[in-house]
Amino acid sequence: MQNRTKKQAKKIKPSGSKNSTTSEVGKKRTKKRTAKKFFITTSIPYANAAPHVGHALEFVQADVMARRARQEGKQVFFLTGVDEHGDKINRVAAQSGLAAKDYVDETSKKFKALKKTLDISYDDFIRTTDKKKHWPGAYKLFGELQKKGDIYKKDYDGLYCVGCEKFLTEKDLEGGLCPLHNKAPERISEENYFFRLSRYASKVRSAITSGKLEIIPETRKNEVLAFIDEGLEDVSFTRSKRSVPWGIPVKGTDQVMYVWCDALSNYISAIGYGRDTKNFNKWWPAETQLVGKDIFRFHAIYWPAMLISAGLPLPKRLLIHGFVTIDGQKISKSIGNVISPEEAAEKFGRDALRYYLLREIPSDGDGDFSFEKLATRYQDDLAKGLGNFASRILNMAAGEIFPEKISSSKPVRDEIKRAEARVKKHFDEFRLNDAVSAIFDLIKFGDAYINDKKPWQNKSHKVLADLVAMLHEVAYLIEPFMPETSKKIILAMNIKGGKMKPKKIAPLFPRIEKE
Ligand SMILES: [Zn+2]
Numbered sequence: 001m002q003n004r005t006k007k008q009a010k011k012i013k014p015s016g017s018k019n020s021t022t023s024e025v026g027k028k029r030t031k032k033r034t035a036k037k038f039f040i041t042t043s044i045p046y047a048n049a050a051p052h053v054g055h056a057l058e059f060v061q062a063d064v065m066a067r068r069a070r071q072e073g074k075q076v077f078f079l080t081g082v083d084e085h086g087d088k089i090n091r092v093a094a095q096s097g098l099a100a101k102d103y104v105d106e107t108s109k110k111f112k113a114l115k116k117t118l119d120i121s122y123d124d125f126i127r128t129t130d131k132k133k134h135w136p137g138a139y140k141l142f143g144e145l146q147k148k149g150d151i152y153k154k155d156y157d158g159l160y161c162v163g164c165e166k167f168l169t170e171k172d173l174e175g176g177l178c179p180l181h182n183k184a185p186e187r188i189s190e191e192n193y194f195f196r197l198s199r200y201a202s203k204v205r206s207a208i209t210s211g212k213l214e215i216i217p218e219t220r221k222n223e224v225l226a227f228i229d230e231g232l233e234d235v236s237f238t239r240s241k242r243s244v245p246w247g248i249p250v251k252g253t254d255q256v257m258y259v260w261c262d263a264l265s266n267y268i269s270a271i272g273y274g275r276d277t278k279n280f281n282k283w284w285p286a287e288t289q290l291v292g293k294d295i296f297r298f299h300a301i302y303w304p305a306m307l308i309s310a311g312l313p314l315p316k317r318l319l320i321h322g323f324v325t326i327d328g329q330k331i332s333k334s335i336g337n338v339i340s341p342e343e344a345a346e347k348f349g350r351d352a353l354r355y356y357l358l359r360e361i362p363s364d365g366d367g368d369f370s371f372e373k374l375a376t377r378y379q380d381d382l383a384k385g386l387g388n389f390a391s392r393i394l395n396m397a398a399g400e401i402f403p404e405k406i407s408s409s410k411p412v413r414d415e416i417k418r419a420e421a422r423v424k425k426h427f428d429e430f431r432l433n434d435a436v437s438a439i440f441d442l443i444k445f446g447d448a449y450i451n452d453k454k455p456w457q458n459k460s461h462k463v464l465a466d467l468v469a470m471l472h473e474v475a476y477l478i479e480p481f482m483p484e485t486s487k488k489i490i491l492a493m494n495i496k497g498g499k500m501k502p503k504k505i506a507p508l509f510p511r512i513e514k515e
Helices: 002-008 024-029 053-071 087-095 100-112 135-147 197-209 218-229 259-264 277-283 296-309 341-348 350-360 371-397 410-428 432-453 461-478 483-493
Strands: 037-042 075-082 124-127 151-161 166-168 186-195 214-216 238-240 255-257 288-292 317-321 324-326 367-369
Touching: 037 053, 037 277, 053 075, 053 288, 053 317, 053 324, 053 341, 053 350, 053 432, 075 100, 087 100, 100 124, 135 151, 135 259, 135 296, 186 238, 186 296, 197 218, 197 296, 214 218, 218 296, 255 259, 259 296, 288 296, 296 317, 341 350, 341 371, 350 367, 350 371, 350 432, 350 483, 367 371, 371 432, 371 461, 371 483, 410 432, 410 461, 432 461, 461 483
Parallel strands: 037 075, 037 288, 075 124, 214 317, 288 317, 324 367
Antiparallel strands: 151 166, 151 186, 238 255
């Protein structure tokens, strides 16, 4: 255990130019290397159960943005991790006869494994139980807020839902029950520390309206502003050890930190807040923080308020994604429709699963997952679409030699430019699904071009060069979405010494055997 902690605490190595996951084509494109940094975070999922395809969505979305930033030559730091404290984990661990720490050790391994399952290029994985790496940052943040006079003691008497792990108000209840868990909350009375959230309402509001803290999509931004305008109350910032024994203890008290300071602080603790100021200053503020719609209020209100109180800059951009449903239903253990990313990736390949999540689910909204729809996407878009497009071109062009930088004919050049512009725009809007569509429109154009020019009849080198240029472009644009596939295409294009000598390729997306 000592060893692992030491390993985790080792110096953070940023991924940038050196990153091996950036395709050849990506490297070649970015001649002018800017020193711009790009720090991107996912939220840290609660480690009370193994990850399901809903979790996969956020990991994959963040990964695409990180890979795209690397392609653009930015110095990228991509952070993810797990939230491991709290009442719920304590109870689940006890039910399975494990110590809480042993329980989260197991669960966090499963989240960490998504790196392989989904080809996630994260640079660091933070665990909130990590005393060396995470706790110093959580303590420092708590201390700064205290110094500001923003932490005070108060008797708290409230209705607590164990499922939600939070206090609910009468307003939140339906028929006396938590509407999410259909259970009556417990009445808890204890002395807690509170954070003066109310003091920061107008500052947070103006950060959002001025665009200093950008919130995408717009509908979510409006929702947050409306929520602030209803008035913000101070929030309970600690719990007594008696009621929650599993958390970061507040020194000199009988309290542990509540989720706000314990979990939200991961975004700064991981990069060195409270232990490595130089590294912290290098990376903070984050360029992009990606979170789900269920927790975006905390990230758009509590988190900025805490940062302002601590005298720290705000993240630049908050992206809010929706949820994955399974056959139209919420993913839930009690419904029994939990699908693991491993299962889906095993059946169809990890690039196909990535493709599905990125294309079928609108980035900023909800979308549905089913194996049937995944099979259809696989067959229509990947086997018959991208895979066939690559095979056709490589088979026809095999044996010919092209310059690496092909000057293609005007209609092809225009179409490539159009695709590039659309992809860029949709990345900026956090519409990754539209970005993928734009790439597939280029494939469609290319297929029509082949059918129109019939290069198998006249073997026109000029037409083949146009096709190879398009495939090269597709491989480049698709790399953040489907890194493995992109790599295979680039390899088959056989680029050496400024020349391309394409080789034939095995089917990229072979037919899936019916069960
Ligand atoms: Zn609840």
